[in-house]
Amino acid sequence: MSTSSPLNPAAPPFLPAITSLPTLSDAALTSTLDLLFEPSSDLHNLALPTMHTLSFDSYDELISTIRDVLLAVAGALSDPSSQDRTPDTKDQEAKEPLLRILSAHPRLGEKKVDSALSRAEQANLRSGGDSEEVLAQLAALNKEYEDTFPGLRYVVFVNGRGRGEVMEDMRRRIARGDYAAEEREAIEAMCAIAKDRARKLLATGPAAAVGR
Numbered sequence: 001m002s003t004s005s006p007l008n009p010a011a012p013p014f015l016p017a018i019t020s021l022p023t024l025s026d027a028a029l030t031s032t033l034d035l036l037f038e039p040s041s042d043l044h045n046l047a048l049p050t051m052h053t054l055s056f057d058s059y060d061e062l063i064s065t066i067r068d069v070l071l072a073v074a075g076a077l078s079d080p081s082s083q084d085r086t087p088d089t090k091d092q093e094a095k096e097p098l099l100r101i102l103s104a105h106p107r108l109g110e111k112k113v114d115s116a117l118s119r120a121e122q123a124n125l126r127s128g129g130d131s132e133e134v135l136a137q138l139a140a141l142n143k144e145y146e147d148t149f150p151g152l153r154y155v156v157f158v159n160g161r162g163r164g165e166v167m168e169d170m171r172r173r174i175a176r177g178d179y180a181a182e183e184r185e186a187i188e189a190m191c192a193i194a195k196d197r198a199r200k201l202l203a204t205g206p207a208a209a210v211g212r
Contacts (some may be wrong), residue, residue, distance in 0.1 A: 109138030
């Protein structure tokens with residue numbers, strides 16, 4: 001059994017056994033959340049009480065629970081009569097913690113991506129090398145998206161899709177112009193990414209060896 005820890009930056013990333021989560025320190029739990037979702041102190045504040053008090057049978061179940069909490073928060077902060085408009089200043093301030101969680105993932109096509117997991121997930125977007133023209137198009141679409149949906153960042157589960165397909169999805173969502181729908185799509189996407197990361201990490205990490 002490996003003695004490497006998710007707190008040791010020199011060790012390969014791995015997830016602790018799901019049944020151990022309620023017994024782990026806050027530092028170990030935040031390290032686990034950062035692997036799955038990207039670092040976010042707001043997500044730590046939201047998820048840690050659940051991780052300390054509830055037991056889960058799988059990481060899929062944990063991530064689905066966090067997704068449901070995020071969707072509930074987004075729904076509670078949305079005005080049902082104005083789903084397609086940008087929140088006003090008061091609404092925006094109330095949404096700030098949620099928006100920071102949804103903006104934790106790097107922008108698609110960014111040259112500097114700190115997370116090794118995010119770099120791997122965006123590999124198809126970089127295959128063959130990105131010309132300056134393609135990078136400029138992605139940057140322009142990211143800006144247009146963020147101008148259309150202030151406080152949000154475009155998030156998608158790439159899942160092997162290439163640049164053209166992802167850029168077309170960006171254009172579609174910009175044209176739709178539905179702020180509340182974007183919040184929901186961002187939550188679903190970041191949780192789909194987290195489930196994919198969990199599956200891959202569990203297939204290669206110490207927990208996989210212990211379970212064999």
